[in-house]
Amino acid sequence: MDELFCFPKRKVKKINRYCKILSTGSFLPPTVVENEEIIKMNHFPFKSGAIVKSIGVERRHVASDDNDDSDILLESAKRCLMAYGISSDELSRIIVNKLIGDNLLPMTASRLHAKLGGKTAVHAFDIDGGISSFIHSVDVASRFINSGDEYILISSGGIHTKFISKTDPRVAFLFGDASASLLFGYSPEPHILSSYLYTNHEYSKLAAMAPLSMTDNAEKLLKYGYLPQILGSYKIENWREVEDFLVLATREVAKNILEESGLCMKDIDLVLVTENNSRVWGLTLEALGVTPEKSISLIKDHGNTMSAMLPLLIDFGLGSGKIQKGMRIMMISHGEGMSGGGLIYRV
Secondary structure, three states, X not given: OOOOOOXXXXXXXXXXXXXXXXXXXXXXXXXXXXXXXXXXXXXXXXXXXXXXXXXXXXXXXXXXXXXXXXXXXXXXXXXXXXXXXXXXXXXXXXXXXOOOOOXXXXXXXXXXXXXXXXXXXXXXXXXXXXXXXXXXXHHHHHHHHHOOOOEEEEEEEEOOHHHEOOOOHHHHOOEOOEEEXXXXXXXXXXXXXXXXXXXXXXXOOOEEEOOHHHOOOHHHHHHHOOOOOXXXXXXXXXXXXXXXXXXXXXXXXXXXXXXXXXXXXXXXXXXXXXXXXXXXXXXXXXXXXXXXXXXXXXXXXXXXXXXXXXXXHHHHHHHHOOOOOOOEEEXXXXXXXXXXXXXXXXX
């Protein structure tokens, strides 16, 4: 890591109209693929146990070939809106986080809005950025609500397995398909107690998709205006090369959000971390000085679901009772870019 890289100084936020999570919803495609199926299909010379030990994934949910991202996002969005009892026409905005999306244009959020049956010209847009795009969107939503918005739907995740190599073991076993949606709305009291985001371009090639100009059939894809098959273009380099930075980033993010909130680490009831793989999850918890019992892990049965990871953890935590009213939750995200950050949320 370049010794000249430094984290930006935390700035004081001017937010006086607060927001909170009103409802959640998640969706997992019904088809489950075990490690052994991938091993058998590609004649890999190792056992499932080696994969579980290496990255922590034993199985994952996989969308059907005829599904678009908006189809997967729709299921969690409907559940989320139904749980609170409002329609899409009552939303101020729809924000979507996804890997590829349905088309180059229009934005996938527009297609999701249509499938929700929206009749009002609600502002619907995408925030991309891979794994960390959810936490970026929460920060953006809090500022929109501060300026007067009532309800904002954030829908994250979608289809990931379609766009990764089936023969490169570094990614073939890692990812799963899923979506999770959260509805944010006005609150008279603060629930997002602090947030801090960063990007370090020095690791921008650690996890990336090939430029469109370098993919097969680029001219044809551009001609038809959509990306149905950029198979194998998502690449992951050696995460161990960035582990020292991840530990440093975790500690820096935690320091900033704890200072802003006026809390100490012992005041945090639960830590939710994007599970890029099980080793990164463990390193993050270790850097924070917390045990796995103070967190939730879904990677074994879900795989890495990219931007859906944190909202899936929230929905699971609320549904299972692991998250209770009044708890203070620290969320930490590591994503492509290298981009990440964290926030503290009081339930």
